[in-house]
Amino acid sequence: MTVRAFSLAYLAAILVAPVSLIFWRAFEHGRQPFWAAISNPTAVHALKLTLEITLVAVPLNTVFGVLCAIAIVRHRVPGMGLVNALVDLPLALSPVVVGLALYLLYGRSGWFGGWLNAHGLRILFAYPGMLLATTFVSLPFVVREVVPVLREIGTEQEQAAATLGASALTTFRRITLPAIRWAVAYGVVLTTARCLGEFGAVAIVSGGIAGRTQTLTQYVQASYENFDQTGAYAASVLLAALAILTLLLMTVMRRGDRSS
Amino acid sequence: MAIEARSVSKKFGDFAALEDVSVDVASGSLTALLGPSGSGKSTLLRVIAGLEVPDSGDVFISGREATALAPQKRGVGFVFQHYAPFTHMTVWENVAFGLKIRKRPKDAVRARVDELLELVQLAGLGKRYPSQLSGGQRQRMALARALAPEPEVLLLDEPFGALDARVRIELREWLRRLHDEMHVTTIFVTHDQEEALELADSVVVMNKGRVEQVAGPRQLYDEPANEFVMSFVGPVNRLDDGWVRPHDIELRHEANGSTREAQVLRVVRLGFETRIELERDDGERLHAQLTRDEADELELRDGDIVYVRTRKSRRF
Numbered sequence: 001m002t003v004r005a006f007s008l009a010y011l012a013a014i015l016v017a018p019v020s021l022i023f024w025r026a027f028e029h030g031r032q033p034f035w036a037a038i039s040n041p042t043a044v045h046a047l048k049l050t051l052e053i054t055l056v057a058v059p060l061n062t063v064f065g066v067l068c069a070i071a072i073v074r075h076r077v078p079g080m081g082l083v084n085a086l087v088d089l090p091l092a093l094s095p096v097v098v099g100l101a102l103y104l105l106y107g108r109s110g111w112f113g114g115w116l117n118a119h120g121l122r123i124l125f126a127y128p129g130m131l132l133a134t135t136f137v138s139l140p141f142v143v144r145e146v147v148p149v150l151r152e153i154g155t156e157q158e159q160a161a162a163t164l165g166a167s168a169l170t171t172f173r174r175i176t177l178p179a180i181r182w183a184v185a186y187g188v189v190l191t192t193a194r195c196l197g198e199f200g201a202v203a204i205v206s207g208g209i210a211g212r213t214q215t216l217t218q219y220v221q222a223s224y225e226n227f228d229q230t231g232a233y234a235a236s237v238l239l240a241a242l243a244i245l246t247l248l249l250m251t252v253m254r255r256g257d258r259s260s
Numbered sequence: 261m262a263i264e265a266r267s268v269s270k271k272f273g274d275f276a277a278l279e280d281v282s283v284d285v286a287s288g289s290l291t292a293l294l295g296p297s298g299s300g301k302s303t304l305l306r307v308i309a310g311l312e313v314p315d316s317g318d319v320f321i322s323g324r325e326a327t328a329l330a331p332q333k334r335g336v337g338f339v340f341q342h343y344a345p346f347t348h349m350t351v352w353e354n355v356a357f358g359l360k361i362r363k364r365p366k367d368a369v370r371a372r373v374d375e376l377l378e379l380v381q382l383a384g385l386g387k388r389y390p391s392q393l394s395g396g397q398r399q400r401m402a403l404a405r406a407l408a409p410e411p412e413v414l415l416l417d418e419p420f421g422a423l424d425a426r427v428r429i430e431l432r433e434w435l436r437r438l439h440d441e442m443h444v445t446t447i448f449v450t451h452d453q454e455e456a457l458e459l460a461d462s463v464v465v466m467n468k469g470r471v472e473q474v475a476g477p478r479q480l481y482d483e484p485a486n487e488f489v490m491s492f493v494g495p496v497n498r499l500d501d502g503w504v505r506p507h508d509i510e511l512r513h514e515a516n517g518s519t520r521e522a523q524v525l526r527v528v529r530l531g532f533e534t535r536i537e538l539e540r541d542d543g544e545r546l547h548a549q550l551t552r553d554e555a556d557e558l559e560l561r562d563g564d565i566v567y568v569r570t571r572k573s574r575r576f
Contacts, residue, residue: 156344159311162331162339164358165409174361178348 019240026233037234042210046219047238052127052194053202053215057135061191065142066184070176072143072152085142095137099204102133106205125207130215133201138194142187149183150176182253189250196242261320261412262287262445263308268317270303277303278314279469285462288443290436292456295466296492301449302341304466306416308340308447322412334413337406337444341418343398345390351401352377352386358409376404379438396427403435416448420455422509432459453493457481465489487576497546502573506549510569511536511558519567522546527560536560537566 026034037043049076071077072084092097105122116123123129157179161171177184199217206213210222216235225233263285270278274310278300287289293301306312308319310331318327326334346354355376359369377383380400390398399419406414420428436459439446450456456463458475465472465480465488473485482492497504512519521541528535534555536548548568550558560566566573 040492155348156340156411157329157346160338160340160346160405161357163309163311163334163336164361164405165332166357166361167332169359174357175346 022233022240024235025232026237029230033230034234034237036239037228037231040231042214043216043219043231043235045211046214046216046235049127049130049214050196050216053131053134054192056131057138057195058188058191060135061139062129062142062184062188064139065187065191066180067148068143069146069150069180072147074155084147087140090139095133095200095202096204098136099133099201102129102136102201102205106132124205125209125213127213129205130202130213133205134195136199137198137201138191138227141190141194142184145183145187145190146180149180153179185253186250189253193243193246196239196246205245262289262322263283263447264318264320265304265308266318266320267306268304268314268319270300270312270314271512272305276469278307280316281469281471283464283471283474285445285447287445289445289461290439290459291447292463293447293449293466293551294451294453294456294463294468294492295472296418296451297470299466300469301451301464302417305417305447305449308413309336309415318470322427335411337409337411339399339406339414339416340400340418341421343390343402343422345401346381346433349389351382351388351390352394354390354401355386355404355408357405371569372408373404374470375410379407380404393440395423395425396431399423399431403438405527408444412445414444414446416446418449418451420450420452420558428455435459451558463493465492467492481527484574490574490576495547495549499544499546499570499573502570502575504546504573506547508534508570509546509548509574510571511548511550511560511566512569513558513566515567516569519569522566522568524560524562524564524566526562529555540568 054197072080104110157175158171161175202215208214208218216239220235261284265283268278268281295301307314321334348460355373356369377386380403463480464474467488473489480493495506522538525539526537532552534552538546
């Protein structure tokens with residue numbers, strides 16, 4: 001068997017078959033049950049919550065990611081090596097552990113939890129906790145995409161801009177940012193995909209209350225456990241569609257990148 | 261003086277790139293910083309541009325103290341060794357950059373950029389990207405970009421280093437003509453003594469972070485201050501505690517009182533010049549430089565015995 005045939009077979013067995021099965025089961029009885037399942041208020045709320053978390057976590061991690069990458073590459077400050085290593089922690093750490101750590105910090109008997117609760121600020125079982133968990137697990141992607149590109153372009157163009165009279169901000173806007181824009185875009189796509197799909201860490205800190213703190217991934221699990229298989233499959237299809245959309249976006253961008 | 265560096269020192273870790281360097285550059289002159297790699301010449305250029313901060317010493321540009329001034333505020337144009345083109349901008353946008361960020365009116369920007377592209381012989385290539393240019397074209401684009409904001413001083417780091425030999429010589433002559441037209445005070449860094457002697461009004465010879473000599477090309481060649489300058493500026497033979505230029509060695513077929521016997525090891529014909537590699541009777545190796553006519557007249561062949569006399573030798 002050739003290498004290509006083997007990789008295709010592997011992809012079909014591991015990726016394509018399960019995802020296709022989800023689509024097939026969701027539309028097994030036609031489109032009507034599918035629409036009914038995803039337009040029920042709990043499902044709509046879960047979708048909205050997932051998007052609300054994603055739309056805040058992605059910009060946060062994009063700004064942080066770009067600044068962090070510049071700090072790692074451009075500034076020879078002691079401690080930057082540690083930061084570089086720490087950025088990868090969310091990739092290595094199981095999301096469940098992240099959730100548990102947040103629970104220990106912000107829970108009623110946690111380090112910050114007592115004080116925050118006394119001042120009426122709810123972190124756990126509420127939007128802030130879910131945002132924290134999602135931001136944590138999706139943190140490395142922009143940094144990891146931007147760091148190698150910054151290394152590759154070097155500092156000469158920035159120095160040239162400085163000798164031509166450009167301020168640090170102008171240099172960043174007109175020279176550095178255009179040079180890393182595709183790396184940032186890939187990072188944003190990966191971060192978005194990760195945020196949409198997040199389950200483990202959020203599951204621990206959200207409590208998964210239907211119609212209140214339930215994200216789309218949690219809705220899938222809850223529906224499945226309640227023998228609402230159509231609901232579970234329909235929501236899964238929605239998640240898969242969002243993921244495929246982001247991947248398509250990335251492919252289109254890669255094409256744009258190559259032509260520039 | 262357009263540029264003055266006073267007692268400038270700069271260390272990178274344990275490596276002393278510049279040690280107590282003082283240089284004066286006259287207004288409107290074309291000055292070469294000449295030296296081997298690691299001599300500190302590029303570091304000195306970067307200190308003048310404000311891209312490196314010296315550990316001690318002062319820099320003055322047009323009489324103004326500039327030591328602590330940011331590169332943006334020095335009125336200096338800098339051409340990098342590898343040109344540092346803005347890769348995502350066209351040639352036109354590259355040249356316009358320094359003018360646009362100064363918020364010059366659009367018409368003035370267009371007129372100035374077109375004029376500069378004409379000057380550097382890139383008119384018609386404005387819409388190309390730097391990756392679509394040859395090395396020589398990229399170099400001229402970088403020069404136009406540096407000249408656009410009308411700097412008081414133009415600094416060039418190994419401007420011809422990355423080009424092939426023929427383009428290098430063409431650009432050299434072109435840069436000299438350009439300088440004669442524009443009179444911008446210019447400093448360029450080079451490790452090529454021929455380039456320095458051909459182009460510059462004044463040459464600063466550097467070695468191991470120090471200035472060895474500052475002189476015009478002719479004085480540098482004829483009156484080198486020390487052994488380093490003698491051996492770095494032009495080819496040289498070390499003979500009997502003295503230094504002899506190969507063209508100051510005379511060859512003849514008959515001995516007289518002041519000649520030494522030597523054997524021809526190899527005759528190398530380089531167009532107009534012929535180089536003769538010799539071994540003297542005491543085993544000392546040397547080479548002589550003759551014109552083609554002189555060499556033809558002597559009819560030298562490998563293995564011949566000749567008699568050698570030195571016309572002019574220097575001791576330090």
